[in-house]
Amino acid sequence: MVLESTMICVDNSDFMRNGDFLPTRLQAQQDAVNLVCHSKTRSNPENNVGLLTLANVEVLATLTSDVGKILSKLHQVQPKGNINLLTGIRIAHLALKHRQGKNHKMRIVAFIGSPVSTDEKELVKLAKRLKKEKVNVDIVSFGEEVANNDLLTSFINTLNGKDGSGSHLVTVPPGPHLSDALISSPVIQGEDGMGGAGLGGSGFEFGVDPNEDPELALALRVSMEEQRQRQEEEARRAQVASAAEGGSTTPAPIKEASPNEEALLERALAMSLERGEEEQTSPAMPDFANMTEEEQIAFAMQMSMQDAQDQSATKPSAVKTEAKQTPMEVEGEEEDYSEVMNDPEFLQSVLENLPGVDPQSEAIRQAVGNLSKEKKDKKDEDKEKKK
Amino acid sequence: MSGHKHTCQGDHDHDDTPEMGLQYSLYNKIDTGNLECLNERVEGSGKDVFKAWEERLNFEKYVESDVDEELLFNIPFTGNVKLKGLIIIGGEMDLHPSKMKLYKNRPHMTFDDTSIAPDQEFDLHPDNNGTLEYATKVVKFSSVTHLTLHFPKNFGGETTKIYYIGLRGEFTEGHRHGVTICTYEARPNVSDHKTDLMENISHEIQ
Numbered sequence: 280m281v282l283e284s285t286m287i288c289v290d291n292s293d294f295m296r297n298g299d300f301l302p303t304r305l306q307a308q309q310d311a312v313n314l315v316c317h318s319k320t321r322s323n324p325e326n327n328v329g330l331l332t333l334a335n336v337e338v339l340a341t342l343t344s345d346v347g348k349i350l351s352k353l354h355q356v357q358p359k360g361n362i363n364l365l366t367g368i369r370i371a372h373l374a375l376k377h378r379q380g381k382n383h384k385m386r387i388v389a390f391i392g393s394p395v396s397t398d399e400k401e402l403v404k405l406a407k408r409l410k411k412e413k414v415n416v417d418i419v420s421f422g423e424e425v426a427n428n429d430l431l432t433s434f435i436n437t438l439n440g441k442d443g444s445g446s447h448l449v450t451v452p453p454g455p456h457l458s459d460a461l462i463s464s465p466v467i468q469g470e471d472g473m474g475g476a477g478l479g480g481s482g483f484e485f486g487v488d489p490n491e492d493p494e495l496a497l498a499l500r501v502s503m504e505e506q507r508q509r510q511e512e513e514a515r516r517a518q519v520a521s522a523a524e525g526g527s528t529t530p531a532p533i534k535e536a537s538p539n540e541e542a543l544l545e546r547a548l549a550m551s552l553e554r555g556e557e558e559q560t561s562p563a564m565p566d567f568a569n570m571t572e573e574e575q576i577a578f579a580m581q582m583s584m585q586d587a588q589d590q591s592a593t594k595p596s597a598v599k600t601e602a603k604q605t606p607m608e609v610e611g612e613e614e615d616y617s618e619v620m621n622d623p624e625f626l627q628s629v630l631e632n633l634p635g636v637d638p639q640s641e642a643i644r645q646a647v648g649n650l651s652k653e654k655k656d657k658k659d660e661d662k663e664k665k666k
Numbered sequence: 667m668s669g670h671k672h673t674c675q676g677d678h679d680h681d682d683t684p685e686m687g688l689q690y691s692l693y694n695k696i697d698t699g700n701l702e703c704l705n706e707r708v709e710g711s712g713k714d715v716f717k718a719w720e721e722r723l724n725f726e727k728y729v730e731s732d733v734d735e736e737l738l739f740n741i742p743f744t745g746n747v748k749l750k751g752l753i754i755i756g757g758e759m760d761l762h763p764s765k766m767k768l769y770k771n772r773p774h775m776t777f778d779d780t781s782i783a784p785d786q787e788f789d790l791h792p793d794n795n796g797t798l799e800y801a802t803k804v805v806k807f808s809s810v811t812h813l814t815l816h817f818p819k820n821f822g823g824e825t826t827k828i829y830y831i832g833l834r835g836e837f838t839e840g841h842r843h844g845v846t847i848c849t850y851e852a853r854p855n856v857s858d859h860k861t862d863l864m865e866n867i868s869h870e871i872q
Contacts, residue, residue, distance in 0.1 A: 376776065376778075381773065381774045382700070407733040407734075408733075410705075410732065410733055411704060411705040411732070411733050411734075411736070411777055412704060412776050412777065413704060440707075440732065443709075
């Protein structure tokens with residue numbers, strides 16, 4: 280959120296007719312300027328942007344926050360003449376000095392696509408002057424980058440000084456993607472990598488504009504996060520379980536649904552049930568949309584307890600990882616442990632590993648037996664409730 | 667105009683009296699958020715030289731010039747200042763500034779702007795302890811809201827170093843540019859004073 284006034288210098292020399300950037304260097308440059316303007320205004324609405332040409336140096340637009348004005352002048356630019364970098368930067372600096380927002384930091388963004396014939400000494404002198412006046416310069420070198428590289432590098436290095444990092448040199452090799460190369464560069468990203476958000480293509484996650492409907496976007500993002508976390512936990516438990524018991528099931532196919540809120544929720548629930556589905560005799564998915572949240576939670580709990588129950592009934596060698604599952608993310612960690620604790624098999628194996636405990640002893644067997652009986656009762660209760 | 671040394675009668679030690687601390691307290695009245703130093707080598711070091719009198723010999727905090735030997739300070743105040751004197755503690759030997767120009771009430775000056783005639787100019791002498799005070803023409807600097815200090819030259823060094831800048835003077839609260847459009851009414855217009863006081867009368871059961 281830097282408060283900044285930026286002068287954009289475009290190269291409108293004859294070299295811009297070249298077609299190595301599609302469709303022409305001039306057009307590619309225009310797209311790139313568009314990108315820069317929007318990123319500056321987006322990062323802080325009070326930022327100002329101005330425009331000038333580097334060949335036949337002329338200020339096309341004084342510093343303004345109206346991007347439309349910049350773009351309309353930009354489209355009138357025609358290639359003619361040769362670039363004059365020194366004069367261009369000096370005039371850009373002058374325009375910045377006369378900015379209205381005296382609190383704004385000063386920045387020049389120069390697009391250079393033709394060979395620069397200025398003396399290096401002159402450029403370094405100019406760089407020192409700009410450094411004294413705290414002006415940052417970003418240079419986008421494209422087209423003739425090989426020829427200009429040394430010159431521009433020494434310019435930027437002088438400007439940055441020993442530790443500074445306010446000025447950047449971005450070199451773009453020939454190809455169709457001048458704007459794309461810029462998006463990830465420090466010109467757009469700023470110094471902390473912030474500015475790139477929201478740009479590029481349609482740019483928005485989930486097809487929802489965060490500006491139009493921030494709550495929806497947030498809800499979608501949160502549910503995706505939860506789902507991902509749940510997946511990670513499952514993966515973790517699967518690892519633990521498979522280490523203890525060996526083997527793993529293949530997850531049931533996840534239901535694919537069109538990306539809307541309900542469907543996402545449904546999908547998330549399906550994920551947690553996916554392994555349980557194999558066990559179920561009747562894999563009927565109740566209508567989640569009509570259940571309230573609590574009912575959903577209760578239902579999910581039943582499902583996972585049911586799984587645990589089934590597991591204890593079958594042989595230990597059977598490959599079941601469901602018992603270790605978390606019913607629903609919202610329930611938190613306590614549920615996990617209660618499930619795990621209630622699983623008599625798991626308890627048995629743990630007890631076996633404990634030193635000084637004889638699993639065959641009466642006390643243990645009784646405790647474990649009680650546990651399974653409790654679960655059988657609960658299961659019957661639940662089955663009734665379901666109806 | 668060259669500065670003149672401050673002569674003190676009596677046998678008090680000039681530097682240690684608590685009065686000096688009180689007198690050189692204008693650093694408190696600087697709007698540090700908008701304080702600007704041009705051509706400083708380390709970003710933000712310009713603010714460090716405006717410290718308390720007691721700290722003036724703390725040579726760990728200083729500002730050094732970067733590209734050449736010039737330094738420019740844009741100092742906005744939080745109110746009106748009557749500037750009476752300055753003390754500059756500069757770097758060793760060649761790094762000490764030799765000339766100082768003062769400009770009043772010109773915000774956001776740059777080096778190009780310093781070609782105009784300053785409000786006052788001083789030839790500085792090397793001072794490493796803060797014993798030399800440069801007195802200003804009080805008439806000129808009686809109502810200063812923004813002060814610019816420009817150090818164009820030094821005693822030959824590549825860069826200029828300054829350890830402490832002390833400002834002596836008086837401070838008055840600035841004129842608050844508050845509401846300048848006001849309407850006077852002989853009788854209040856009820857619709858202008860909407861309040862829900864009438865609806866919020868509490869009824870207690872006794």
